[in-house]
Amino acid sequence: DSGVTQTPKHLITATGQRVTLRCSPRSGDLSVYWYQQSLDQGLQFLIQYYNGEERAKGNILERFSAQQFPDLHSELNLSSLELGDSALYFCASSVEPPGPPEEPQHFGDGTRLSIL
Amino acid sequence: EDQVTQSPEALRLQEGESSSLNCSYTVSGLRGLFWYRQDPGKGPEFLFTLYSAGEEKEKERLKATLTKKESFLHITAPKPEDSATYLCAVRPAGSARQLTFGSGTQLTVLP
Numbered sequence: 474d475s476g477v478t479q480t481p482k483h484l485i486t487a488t489g490q491r492v493t494l495r496c497s498p499r500s501g502d503l504s505v506y507w508y509q510q511s512l513d514q515g516l517q518f519l520i521q522y523y524n525g526e527e528r529a530k531g532n533i534l535e536r537f538s539a540q541q542f543p544d545l546h547s548e549l550n551l552s553s554l555e556l557g558d559s560a561l562y563f564c565a566s567s568v569e570p571p572g573p574p575e576e577p578q579h580f581g582d583g584t585r586l587s588i589l
Numbered sequence: 590e591d592q593v594t595q596s597p598e599a600l601r602l603q604e605g606e607s608s609s610l611n612c613s614y615t616v617s618g619l620r621g622l623f624w625y626r627q628d629p630g631k632g633p634e635f636l637f638t639l640y641s642a643g644e645e646k647e648k649e650r651l652k653a654t655l656t657k658k659e660s661f662l663h664i665t666a667p668k669p670e671d672s673a674t675y676l677c678a679v680r681p682a683g684s685a686r687q688l689t690f691g692s693g694t695q696l697t698v699l700p
Contacts, residue, residue, distance in 0.1 A: 477631065506687060516676065516690040517634070529687055563632050567686070575621035575640070575680055578688060580632035 476500065477581035479540055479564050485587045491552040494584045498545055498566030504528070505547040506567070507539055511560040522547055523569060553584070559588045591616045591681050595691035602667055602698050609692045610662040610675055618682025623661050624653050627693070633676055667698045674694040 476515055477501035498505050507519040509532075518531035522541035533539075536554075541547045551558060565578035592615045600607055614622065625633035637646045639655040646653050650671065652663045658698055662675055674695045678688040 475634070477632070485645055504686070515676075515692040518687040518689070531687055533592075565632075569686065574639060575686075577623055577635040579635060579637055580625075582632045583631070 475579040475581060477564060477566050477579055477586050479562075479581035481584060482582070483585050483587070485553060485589060488554055488556060490554050491550065492554065492586065494549040494551070494562055494564075494586075496547045496549070496562075496564030496566075496581060498547070499579055501547065502566035502568055502579075504567045504569045504578075505541055505545070506565040507533075507547070507549050508563045508565065508580075509560050510522055510563060510583070516563070519549070547570050554588050556588050561585050591679060591687055591689045593677055593679055593691035595675075595677055595694050596646040597694060599693070599695045600697070602664075602696070604698055604700050605666045605667055607663070607665045607667070609632055609664070610696070612662070612677030613658060614660070614677075614691075615658075616679045616681045616689070619679060620682050621680045622655055622660055623678045623680070623688065624660070625678065627674045627676055637677075663672050664696070667696075669698045669700050672696055672698045 478497040503524045506521045510516045519533040521529040539549045563583045563584045565580045567578045568576045594613045624636040627633045637653040642657045674693040676693045678690045
């Protein structure tokens, strides 16, 4: 058990809809990362939050947004859903020391999103 | 642009048959190379972090090594429970700490 909790485990919805995925990081971790895993793209970084503030953006569509709350849990919002958004969405968290050594990211078990 | 290439894509071994998985990378200053294991329906599980060329780390039947251009994950006398997808990821230098992942090697160990 990595200590990172993601809900829901499965989500089935239709095109055009909006969904919210939730992530609770490991106790003490200030950084939260969101990744998308699809069969043809592998694991792709979407966005990172650190202690409530956006730190880095990757290949995240404008239809997607995220936030991190004061209790450090994070939500990923996906809107105007398309068939191609079907994928596994993972959340990871880590401690971020000011310098080396690098701390690993610990992943939750993901949310499987299916768009019909 | 940071790139990670893993080979082979898939590997089938007999129980006890040792082998190696390869991870080649191109990155602008390496701050860390990470190996993860992923089981079906689960998130990636952290195995090792390597920081500099020449470094080696071991855990049970797994040993990870690092050079300036690639990393190897050596599996000695594997067991069926070692079957999983093994992912390699790099973190480049700079303030951003996101990982760039390879596409993984799907390992199957037959009894």
